Amino acid sequence: MEEIFISVAQRTLVAGTPLLLGTIGEVICERAGILNLGVEGVMAVGAVTAFIVTFTTGNPWLGLAAALIAGILISMTHAFSAITLQANQVVSGLALTMLGLGISGLMGKPYVGKPLAIKLDDLSIPLLADIPYVGPIFFQQSPYFYLAVILALLAWFVLQYTRVGIMIRSTGENPRATETQGINVTRIRYFCVLVGGAFSAMAGAHLSTSYSKSWIEGMTAGRGWIVIALTIFALWNPVRAMLGAFLFGGIFVLQYLLQPLGIPPNFLAMMPYIATLLVLLLGGLRDARKLNAPAMLGEPYRRGER
Amino acid sequence: MVQIKVTDRSQVSPWHTVATLVLSLVAGLAAISVIFLFFGVNPLFALKKIFVGSFGSAYGFKETVTKAIPLMLVGSGLALAFRAKFWNIGAESQLLMGAIFATWVGLNWCPQLPAPVAVPLIFLAGFVGGALWGVIPALLRIRFAINEVISTLMLNYICAEFLTLLIVGPWKGKTKFGFPYTDDLPASAILGVLPGSRIHYVTLFVALAVAVVLAMVVYWTRFGYEVRVIGENPEAGKYAGINFFRTTLIIMAISGGVAGLAGVGEVAGIHHYLSYPDSISSGYGYTGIIVAWLAKLNPLFVILSGLFFAGILVGGDAIQISLGLPAATVQVFNGTLLIFLIMGDYFLKNKVSFHFTTRLQAGAN
Numbered sequence: 001m002e003e004i005f006i007s008v009a010q011r012t013l014v015a016g017t018p019l020l021l022g023t024i025g026e027v028i029c030e031r032a033g034i035l036n037l038g039v040e041g042v043m044a045v046g047a048v049t050a051f052i053v054t055f056t057t058g059n060p061w062l063g064l065a066a067a068l069i070a071g072i073l074i075s076m077t078h079a080f081s082a083i084t085l086q087a088n089q090v091v092s093g094l095a096l097t098m099l100g101l102g103i104s105g106l107m108g109k110p111y112v113g114k115p116l117a118i119k120l121d122d123l124s125i126p127l128l129a130d131i132p133y134v135g136p137i138f139f140q141q142s143p144y145f146y147l148a149v150i151l152a153l154l155a156w157f158v159l160q161y162t163r164v165g166i167m168i169r170s171t172g173e174n175p176r177a178t179e180t181q182g183i184n185v186t187r188i189r190y191f192c193v194l195v196g197g198a199f200s201a202m203a204g205a206h207l208s209t210s211y212s213k214s215w216i217e218g219m220t221a222g223r224g225w226i227v228i229a230l231t232i233f234a235l236w237n238p239v240r241a242m243l244g245a246f247l248f249g250g251i252f253v254l255q256y257l258l259q260p261l262g263i264p265p266n267f268l269a270m271m272p273y274i275a276t277l278l279v280l281l282l283g284g285l286r287d288a289r290k291l292n293a294p295a296m297l298g299e300p301y302r303r304g305e306r
Numbered sequence: 307m308v309q310i311k312v313t314d315r316s317q318v319s320p321w322h323t324v325a326t327l328v329l330s331l332v333a334g335l336a337a338i339s340v341i342f343l344f345f346g347v348n349p350l351f352a353l354k355k356i357f358v359g360s361f362g363s364a365y366g367f368k369e370t371v372t373k374a375i376p377l378m379l380v381g382s383g384l385a386l387a388f389r390a391k392f393w394n395i396g397a398e399s400q401l402l403m404g405a406i407f408a409t410w411v412g413l414n415w416c417p418q419l420p421a422p423v424a425v426p427l428i429f430l431a432g433f434v435g436g437a438l439w440g441v442i443p444a445l446l447r448i449r450f451a452i453n454e455v456i457s458t459l460m461l462n463y464i465c466a467e468f469l470t471l472l473i474v475g476p477w478k479g480k481t482k483f484g485f486p487y488t489d490d491l492p493a494s495a496i497l498g499v500l501p502g503s504r505i506h507y508v509t510l511f512v513a514l515a516v517a518v519v520l521a522m523v524v525y526w527t528r529f530g531y532e533v534r535v536i537g538e539n540p541e542a543g544k545y546a547g548i549n550f551f552r553t554t555l556i557i558m559a560i561s562g563g564v565a566g567l568a569g570v571g572e573v574a575g576i577h578h579y580l581s582y583p584d585s586i587s588s589g590y591g592y593t594g595i596i597v598a599w600l601a602k603l604n605p606l607f608v609i610l611s612g613l614f615f616a617g618i619l620v621g622g623d624a625i626q627i628s629l630g631l632p633a634a635t636v637q638v639f640n641g642t643l644l645i646f647l648i649m650g651d652y653f654l655k656n657k658v659s660f661h662f663t664t665r666l667q668a669g670a671n
Binding site: 106267 | 450456
């Protein structure tokens with residue numbers, strides 16, 4: 001019983017890790033006022049890039065680095081059309097998802113079904129890992145888990161307490177006033193979209209080199225969309241994102257737990273998506289103004305216009 | 307020295323719009339060629355294969371028309387929703403729900419009915435199925451402020467699993483030797499095809515009629531005016547006394563309903579039984595988004611853009627087989643073309659002019 005509990009808790013955190021990474025990225029992006037619906041596609045590109053590089057070089061960290069670069073490069077399309085060309089962000093983000101899913105399929109074709117020989121070992125934190133229950137759950141984890149938690153705290157701190165964070169937030173709230181302070185809104189927004197892309201790609205790298213250690217087309221399985229929902233659930237706060245991401249990690253794990261009980265697998269596969277709707281429903285029951293969404297989220301900004 | 311000057315474009319001539327669209331598509335195809343080149347595929351060969359496979363041969367053209375049917379239906383419904391800035395990404399599952407409803411009615415009610423009754427009945431059932439599934443995100447958005455992009459996408463995943471659940475479980479056909487398909491629809495509910503093709507002409511006619519009627523609704527009726535106001539200036543809409551709740555529900559009932567009609571065509575015209583979600587719809591709900599966008603959200607132009615993207619789907623299949631490319635290739639096409647289309651929009655909204663000046667003049671400015 002104990003072992004089952006520990007293993008479930010452990011897997012919950014692992015399953016929640018890509019969701020957390022993606023959500024941090026989307027929080028940063030949306031705080032600057034840009035809605036990026038391309039997460040699913042960028043995640044897929046990150047996953048396939050990390051897989052290919054890890055497969056050929058045998059170094060998963062090199063794989064991660066390549067994924068970050070690929071994620072930033074492909075996010076440029078959304079940054080350019082949403083910021084420079086002031087295009088509709090919903091459509092531009094969708095286009096990025098389509099492009100990302102397509103390119104990842106093209107890139108990954110020769111690698112489908114090939115297992116990764118190199119495995120990213122779990123990292124045991126000395127001393128802490130020996131604490132009963134807590135140790136094995138929190139301190140014998142994939143390096144990506146630690147990375148995600150540290151980055152969530154870091155992102156929260158930066159957004160909340162630093163000058164850059166204030167610049168980002170005010171860009172999302174009131175770009176015109178921000179510009180009058182001598183801050184380059186365009187540059188801030190580009191920065192945030194590209195950082196967001198890097199986070200999505202990191203989430204993908206976790207999926208293909210640590211979580212499942214293989215590449216198949218469509219392995220992101222809607223996680224990119226759940227990330228968009230979690231961003232709202234997290235009220236644009238990276239620390240609250242941890243709560244949402246690990247809650248959903250739990251739902252992913254629950255699928256496998258309930259399977260032996262004779263519940264049809266297709267029904268279980270619906271659960272994360274139904275849960276997403278429920279979570280948003282709970283959020284929607286509150287006053288929409290208290291949601292605290294960045295005021296200018298999704299609104300193109302044009303310099304010198306009144 | 308080059309100065310780029312951007313000014314608002316007050317008027318856009320139709321000629322200018324067409325030229326921009328064509329240029330965007332050409333630029334998009336050029337970008338796709340670069341991607342192909344990068345993956346070691348000769349782009350000229352690939353583009354030629356796509357053209358021959360879709361429009362350049364009799365077989366290809368018939369297939370293109372066949373696939374244009376669901377794209378026209380989905381696209382014109384999406385054009386309506388997008389006009390109201392309701393981002394319905396759920397046409398994929400609204401189509402599937404239409405297929406599910408039509409199959410149930412076809413299997414349970416139609417065996418005793420003659421074709422002239424059965425066929426309208428399954429179309430009605432499909433419309434109701436798609437409309438009900440489409441109304442859910444509208445309700446969620448207006449009553450609970452839930453972003454419709456997410457809700458419609460989640461409903462896509464839920465519906466695909468639900469459909470699979472039906473065909474592997476309670477609806478599994480007794481005549482299908484254990485395969486996860488329903489039984490065949492009765493003959494009275496099966497749509498006729500043009501000889502030598504898979505073109506189920508009844509649905510084609512429905513699709514063309516829907517496009518024309520929706521175009522008239524959008525441009526000529528009070529409802530169409532309300533749709534445009536909600537999309538362009540919701541503040542003004544409140545003062546004009548537009549009932550947002552009612553109008554949005556109707557928009558999504560229509561948008562989902564016509565996607566449901568597409569599902570009826572796929573089941574009753576192509577497959578004749580319900581099977582896996584991927585085979586009932588090869589991503590028509592997503593491709594339909596670009597179809598609507600290329601048509602500039604005009605349901606009438608959806609007929610043309612639907613044909614164009616059907617050609618890309620059919621041609622995409624052709625190069626997948628002949629060049630051994632993965633199924634995702636079509637997504638590369640869709641994504642790239644959509645990106646270039648929205649980039650082209652910038653040049654419709656803004657006048658961009660280049661001024662070549664000497665250094666001296668530039669300094670004087």
